[in-house]
Amino acid sequence: MKKFPALTILTLLVLVGVVACGPTPAPTAAPTKAPAPPTETPTAAPAPPTEAPTATPVPAGPAGKVVIAIGGDPSTLDPQYADDGNERAVNDNIYEMLLFRDPKTMEIGPGLAESWKQVDPTTWEFKLRQGVKFHNGEPFNAEAVVFSVKRIIDPAFKSEQLSFVATLKDAKAVDDYTVQVITDGPDPILPARLTWMKIVPPKYTTENAKDFPNNPVGTGPYKFVEWKKGDHVTLVANEEYWGGAPKIKDVIIRPIPEEATRLAALKAGEVDLVRGLIPEYVQDVPKSAYIPGLEFPWIRINANKGKLADVRVRQALNYAVDKEALAQSLYLGYAIPADGQILTKGHFGYNPNVKAYPYDPEKAKALLKEAGAEGLTLELIGESGRWLKDKELIEAVAGQLTEVGVNVQVKIVEWSAWLDLLFAGAAKAPDLQFSSHDNVLLDADRTLSALFHSKGSQAAYSNPEVDKLVDEARTETDVKKREEMYHKVVQIVHDEAACIFLLNLDDVYGLSKRLEWTPRLDGRILVKEMTLTE
Amino acid sequence: MKSLTGVAALPRRVVIEEEWFLFWRNLWKVIRDLIRDRVALLGVLIILAVVFTAGAASLVAPHDPTKQNLAKRLTPPAWVAGGDPRYLLGTDQLGRDILSRIIYGGRVSLTVGLSVVAIAGSFGILIGLISGYFGGRTDDILMRLTDIQTAFPGLLLALTIITMIGPSVRNIIIVLSINGWMVYARITRGIMLSLREMPFVEAARVIGCNHRRILFRHALPNLLSPLLTLNTLELARIILAEASLSFLGLGVQPPAASWGLMIADGHQYITRGWWLVTFPAWPSPSPSLGSTWWPVG
């Protein structure tokens, strides 16, 4: 397998210095086309148990070692503080939540809580699993849940995760294994929020407040061993795990910030799992896996300003972008055009009747002409290096908009400047701004209220009807009615072309030959769901 | 160069007329040496070629450097299997012609590189000369200022300045100049410290030359050869530094290109599309290569 002639090029480097660039035949294979684009969710390997959280006794004890490469060092190992994917990659294996999502269907099921019910519009009652212990021996009980809730919502704690649990007001223990969680208004998505909040041990957390962010103790399938900052985190199987000991014994999680190095480490056999693989490299790695993800690159339109206030202009911008070509050429099929909404089938509120604007440059030109917006000049703000191929996507879209006669001036700005513009409010928003949306609560509320409600933090679009529906849906406890409201909002936002809808990206992973694992829609990396074949 | 420095090292040659005469003689000598020395000539030709190509980009470039073609993205160079003869050096991640982008990118890279070397170099050398020559309190103050600037994180400075005045080629030059003068000051001052004790400097002082004259007429020529070398080295470094700024969104804006930015943008594809990073990496040494051969003569 000599696909890449590293030595040849190293020699070439020396040669070119002496000889002028001659026609040295470098035997590099052209980047070949991607395999057939994914048509539907890959069916999972038959091995994993169907009822995820229920105990699956494993005959032999845990064995073997898996090395996982992540993009950067966790900022902290306090599970309730940061909003940080690297932290989650570690703590998802150490800590657990009251409720879990099924790895395939993403349906909410029991976790540390065995069952739950809504007592009144603002009170939810949870029956806890008995006999669960934290890694340090502390018992898991109602006190731990109450403590965890109070800790994360304490303003003095300054948690970055606050927006995930925004509606939580209080919690109280009914008895040792029964807890009531109280919200500050009816909150239909409380269960979704609780699949997010990790439970910490009250005694240990209080007594080791200083050290806790560096020495996590949870109830999960893996126990923390050491954290050498910037280099690795080591975990070991928790043989007394209530759900049965996991199959893999040792876990090493390594931050490798450089994409190309992660790939090299995978090829050299130093790591077993790499997240966020660039599609071009799928055929280079020993094994790959992908799943339609939650990442939606999109372009915000400042719909309050100038020509962009005209719906025809906004629609023209949507017709002008060839989403299919972007998905096929730029992402080699590891992306699909978004269905005219920033939601997937997995999100509550997804409207199956709304479809993407087709690619139709003629129609775009016609609409622009109709609106008297030919030769329109628009500024497109973007960033670089935050999301997969973000800068390329921005430049490609700008190129396509230019084709229909819109004069697009791209401005790539530094991350904090980009954030300032995104949150500057509708009055100061730039004409167009590239962003990417990732709704992990899997409920339309988060997306629609942030992006399209006139009071939304990132919104540059206002429509009283959308505002009203979003506000009402937030407290509507009738599931069916609530879903209909969202369908309506999605339809309006699409018809009004409130933004430029782009793509929905797949999560692509590179795996070593010996690792068996099916990725999850919510992007969590759970080692307990993995097996080693050798 | 050797004759220049040799001359200045001799205390008796301090008469102005002779210096002018020597200047012309030296220039002629350099040209004569150049013609004789094919390698040095090659160096000069490289510089001229690069500058000319960049200057006449619109005439030389085979394609529009901003024209995208997604279907043709990551086409390898023409002579490699799968290559396309229309794209001699292949295409980049958006299907743009790499050769054309290198040619156009040269404008930005050379402008930035040469301007920064000129600005940072002059300022740094001046500080170093003064600091090393006067010594004492002056040296302390100037060198401590240099230390402050050295310890100050360059990226933070760039971020601050660009946040305030916005990203553009001119502003990159400002930022890199502010970040780049310290090495000149340090080197100059180090040599000057020992130079000021040399007999010819003392002699100049004795016959009543003023400080400025001593510094620029007698000391500076002695510094020429290490400083010229340093210029070469800095030029290469600055071209790359521009890349990292542009990559962070602090510099050149798309669809424009610069050599450094091409490397930064293409770096993800290094094992799939080596031409994305390898070719833009080549012209950046060429001005440096050329100018290094020059002082050999």
Add this chain to the structure above:
Amino acid sequence: MTNYLIRRLIWSVAVVVGVSVVVFIVTHAIGDPVRLMLPLEATQEEYLEKRHAWGFDRPLYVQFADFAFKAVQGDFGDSLWQKTPALELVIERLPASFLLSFVAIFIAIAGSIPLGILAALRPRSLLDRLCVMGSLLGVCIPVFWLGMMLILAFAVELGWFYTSGYGTWRHLALPAITLAALPMGRITQIVRSSMLDELHRQYMMTARAKGLTEGYIIVRHALKNAAIPIVTLAAWELTRMLAGYTIVVEKVFAWPGFGLLAMQAIERHDLPLIQADVFVVALIVVVLNIAIDFIYAALDPRVRFE
């Protein structure tokens, strides 16, 4: 001499204080870090609340007084982003940074001095051309490119070293070589040009006439006289490495040094961490520069410090 040293120490304190003040002002000029710490979906109320909780809504001079008072006691506060004392975070990374930088500068010096001398002895010879060209390659190759090539050749294909990480010499070799390439090229150039100057001076003739061996003359006279720019540049390279300009190498090889930490701190506007980092870097710069001035005096007795 003692007086000089005392004066230098006082100046050093001034430098460290000066850098800290400037950094404080500059970081506040680019805005508070609160936005960077909240999820994209956070609301304006959450932003204001958080801003208040961190105290970024106080007047600047109050914030500065607060910072200065604690900094004097060696307390830079907790990193906003990592929630751990900032100075500890920086100090934790020092061993890895020092190891990498010192090994790299050692490789660079050990390689460049012989190469530079050889080139200067026979100007315009083939050997000279090769040295010049080789060292220029070292200067001009993008560090990222070189690092990646070394990984692909020696770690992936040959398997001699590890691609990335920290621990044994097999982890250290590739990043150290990558980091050494640029200083090695630069120092070779300076050695060559300084030696060229020295070799044509009159005393060389005198020395040869006295019948001293060529090797002795080159090392004891020429090299020593040419040493000042060489030492300056080598020390400069080391200073820059220790000041955190190892970011690219750290990133490519996932090396846990503090360059990357500093960059992340800057990107996130993590004020306490930036302050702590700059404080440590300023100390290193100051100490190294005092050392350099003493080396000057040792090399060239004419250099005096009054």
